[in-house]
Amino acid sequence: MNPIPVDGCVYLVGAGPGDPELLTLRAVRLLEKADVVVYDHLVSSAVLDFVSPTAQRIFAGKRRNEHTMRQEQINTLLVQLAQEGKQVVRLKGGDPFIFGRGGEELQTLAAHGVAFEVVPGITAASGVSSYAGIPLTHRDYAQSCIFVTGHLKDGSADLDWPSLVRPHQTVVIYMGLGGLPEICRQMILHGAPPDLPIAVVQDGSIATQRVVTGTLANMPERVAQAKLRSPCLTLIGEVVKLHHSLAWFNPIANPELVHDATLDRGRCRAEVLSG
Secondary structure, eight states: OOOOOSSOEEEEEEOBSSOGGGSOHHHHHHHHHOSEEEEOTTSOHHHHTTSOTTSEEEEOOEETTEESSOHHHHHHHHHHHHHTTOEEEEEESBOTTSSSOHHHHHHHHHHTTOEEEEEOOOOHHHHHHHHHTOOSOBTTTBSEEEEEESSOTTSOOOOOHHHHTOSSEEEEEETOSTTHHHHHHHHHHTTOOTTOEEEEEESTTSTTOEEEEEETTTHHHHHHHHTOOSSEEEEESGGGGGHHHHOOOOTTTSGGGTTOTTOOGGGOOOOEEOO
8 A cells, every 4th residue: 555645645536426335445544544635515424424533624516507616616726735735635426537527637736746646436337326236238138338428518418319329238327317308308319219218316325315217208207206306327228127126225224224334235125116
């Protein structure tokens, strides 16, 4: 294990999908030793429990149309903290290099000569799908998987629709809850079957996880009825059919045991609103 350097440094750390037991050992050790932790709104409170009580905590969360700090301000803040000689953990939900703007932040650090390290995290696609009992690939249903973001830098959702409707693949959409009706409409318009299975998972891997399943044709209505809220992950493809037989995680039944490392979670089943 490399020692933490004497000079200021920024550690870009992936916090995973929410369950603190999915953190890497490196992430935990850095959280325990950091002088400052700059964290996003997708970081669960249970993950923040690993932060040293003496560390400064700075919330830099960004929600849809609601930014505590603009990205440029966050970049500048990280540079300033490191130049003050502090050990800074920049803590992001999931993996910082998958729709986490981690690359943008590191570009600023590199331009200012600030030392940095990247600690990968379990991205939402793999973490949330696992806790929902939906394999991303399966020999009978999907031989490839594609990750896309539901909204782009300019706020649009102008995706490569023809690539998203190809058969025998799983499509994972990050940050797509607000644009779900348009996403479903465009996929059907570009040739996807209206009965293609789809699942939307809210709060994947933590005690408030909910899974709503349906089809491209009825999912916007079902999500509206369920009153889902962000953060949600959308999974589209035939693999969604496996949710009903493979769902194993049911924190609602035993919320006090969700973070008990001795819990045999294989005995649990997810809350389901099936289509």
